[in-house]
Amino acid sequence: QVQLVQSGAEVKKPGASVKVSCEASGYTFTDYYLHWVRQAPGQGLEWMGWINPNLGITNYAQKFQGRVTMTRDTSMKTAFMALNRLTSDDTATYFCARERSPSEFWSGYPEAFDIWGQGTSVTVSS
Amino acid sequence: QSVLTQPPSASGTPGQRVTISCSGSSSNIAYNFVYWYQQLPGSAPKLLIYRNSQRPSGVPDRISGSKSGTSASLAISGLRSEDEANYYCAAWDDSLNLYVFGPGTEVTVL
Numbered sequence: 001q002v003q004l005v006q007s008g009a010e011v012k013k014p015g016a017s018v019k020v021s022c023e024a025s026g027y028t029f030t031d032y033y034l035h036w037v038r039q040a041p042g043q044g045l046e047w048m049g050w051i052n053p054n055l056g057i058t059n060y061a062q063k064f065q066g067r068v069t070m071t072r073d074t075s076m077k078t079a080f081m082a083l084n085r086l087t088s089d090d091t092a093t094y095f096c097a098r099e100r101s102p103s104e105f106w107s108g109y110p111e112a113f114d115i116w117g118q119g120t121s122v123t124v125s126s
Numbered sequence: 127q128s129v130l131t132q133p134p135s136a137s138g139t140p141g142q143r144v145t146i147s148c149s150g151s152s153s154n155i156a157y158n159f160v161y162w163y164q165q166l167p168g169s170a171p172k173l174l175i176y177r178n179s180q181r182p183s184g185v186p187d188r189i190s191g192s193k194s195g196t197s198a199s200l201a202i203s204g205l206r207s208e209d210e211a212n213y214y215c216a217a218w219d220d221s222l223n224l225y226v227f228g229p230g231t232e233v234t235v236l
Contacts, residue, residue, distance in 0.1 A: 047225040112176035
């Protein structure tokens with residue numbers, strides 16, 4: 001079945017970096033944009049940006065520009081999200097999510113996220 | 127402070143109809159599509175509604191979405207215990223160049 005499987009929980013110290021992976025299966029990895037969304041404990045959802053897995057093109061929310069890097073390995077059907085200069089405010093569950101429509105129908109901005117990874121908990125603590 | 131506004135909570139008894147509102151502005155809801163997600167405790171969000179009122183396959187027709195002007199709403203008819211969850215609206219904001227989520231509404235089945 002169509003699914004996204006993320007890497008395991010991480011504990012990091014302030015100032016460190018984290019890299020979360022998201023492996024796709026059950027569909028053609030390069031045909032759909034992938035997004036990253038995070039959720040702080042007890043809080044709402046926050047969109048971080050997207051990657052076009054076919055071309056490797058990315059777009060980041062302004063809040064994270066300069067600190068986040070989204071990449072992919074098409075041979076592994078895996079997307080990655082790296083976040084550096086971590087602070088306690090980055091403690092959250094990080095989700096990858098697939099854009100519902102195939103890339104050929106991309107409207108120019110994110111629409112609906114129909115498949116989600118299970119989430120990766122990242123804790124930043126000294 | 128969220129760009130989209132939702133009531134923090136809503137409730138109903140089994141079988142009732144519950145409606146959740148989502149208020150935005152001319153830079154988001156007015157000219158862009160609205161999406162709704164359901165999140166059960168400890169789980170990833172699930173897409174319930176896309177493009178204002180479209181249901182993905184597998185979402186029952188007792189779930190419906192609508193939009194008018196700068197506001198949207200999600201209606202759940204025939205409320206069931208498994209509907210207890212947090213519900214988030216979302217839309218693209220042209221001014222912020224950001225996909226924005228509402229703060230979420232916690233639905234309780236009494």
